[in-house]
Amino acid sequence: MSALEPPILPASRWAALWPGRCAHCDARSGQPLCHACLQQDLPLRPRCPSCGVAVAQDGQICGHCLLHPPQWAGAAALGDYRFPNDQFILRMKFGAEPALGRWFGDLLGARWTQAGLPLPDVILPVPLSRERLRERGFNPAWEMARRIATHLNRPADPHALRRVRQGIAQSQLPLEARRRNIRGAYACQTRWDGKTLLLVDDVMTSGATLAETTRVLLRQGAASVWVAIALRTPFDPAP
Ligand SMILES: [Zn+2]
Numbered sequence: 367m368s369a370l371e372p373p374i375l376p377a378s379r380w381a382a383l384w385p386g387r388c389a390h391c392d393a394r395s396g397q398p399l400c401h402a403c404l405q406q407d408l409p410l411r412p413r414c415p416s417c418g419v420a421v422a423q424d425g426q427i428c429g430h431c432l433l434h435p436p437q438w439a440g441a442a443a444l445g446d447y448r449f450p451n452d453q454f455i456l457r458m459k460f461g462a463e464p465a466l467g468r469w470f471g472d473l474l475g476a477r478w479t480q481a482g483l484p485l486p487d488v489i490l491p492v493p494l495s496r497e498r499l500r501e502r503g504f505n506p507a508w509e510m511a512r513r514i515a516t517h518l519n520r521p522a523d524p525h526a527l528r529r530v531r532q533g534i535a536q537s538q539l540p541l542e543a544r545r546r547n548i549r550g551a552y553a554c555q556t557r558w559d560g561k562t563l564l565l566v567d568d569v570m571t572s573g574a575t576l577a578e579t580t581r582v583l584l585r586q587g588a589a590s591v592w593v594a595i596a597l598r599t600p601f602d603p604a605p
């Protein structure tokens with residue numbers, strides 16, 4: 367992936383949505399980050415093909431995935447979930463800026479194609495519970511998923527996978543407790559026999575949410591489940 371150029375979005379697409387300045391350096395920009403900041407903050411760098419964490423070399427599987435291979439087939443991430451990129455996630459979720467989700471979706475869609483990853487039959491966002499959706503007004507993962515769907519020219523379905531139990535927010539829990547907290551929190555009635563699915567979420571930290579949603583989809587017959595995330599929490603603490 368390192369030989370590829372970062373995807374550059376047409377400025378015209380963002381002009382109507384963004385105030386025209388780069389969030390980091392304040393240069394005039396048609397998207398949230400100018401081209402220079404995009405390459406500096408969300409650089410194309412080798413990432414574990416299983417979980418998206420940054421690794422030293424292309425194709426290298428990280429130590430965690432070697433010990434505990436995930437049930438999903440592979441993952442792509444744009445960058446690390448750390449400052450300054452975490453600001454985009456916080457603004458998107460808590461500042462109610464769905465346009466940032468669509469921007470992440472555009473970048474991920476372009477990167478998915480560039481990396482030559484398999485085209486999914488259907489794209490599914492990790493859903494929010496009804497209460498959380500009402501509170502937030504939109505699902506960031508759906509904003510991402512529908513733009514990825516446009517890029518890949520594949521259908522997306524925001525309703526097939528449902529969050530049936532809210533539980534405690536994963537971010538409030540220590541890593542080891544997250545898997546237990548999320549067990550049974552998602553449901554899906556749709557059969558996916560033989561289908562390749564792409565699950566979309568904004569951030570992967572412990573991977574417990576994606577592991578549980580993958581489990582549900584495989585149980586419904588999916589041949590394989592892939593994962594696209596905007597930002598991946600690094601294993602090491604932020605410098
Ligand atoms: Zn900039």
Ligand SMILES: [Zn+2]
Nearest residue numbers: 414417428431
């Ligand atoms: Zn990994």
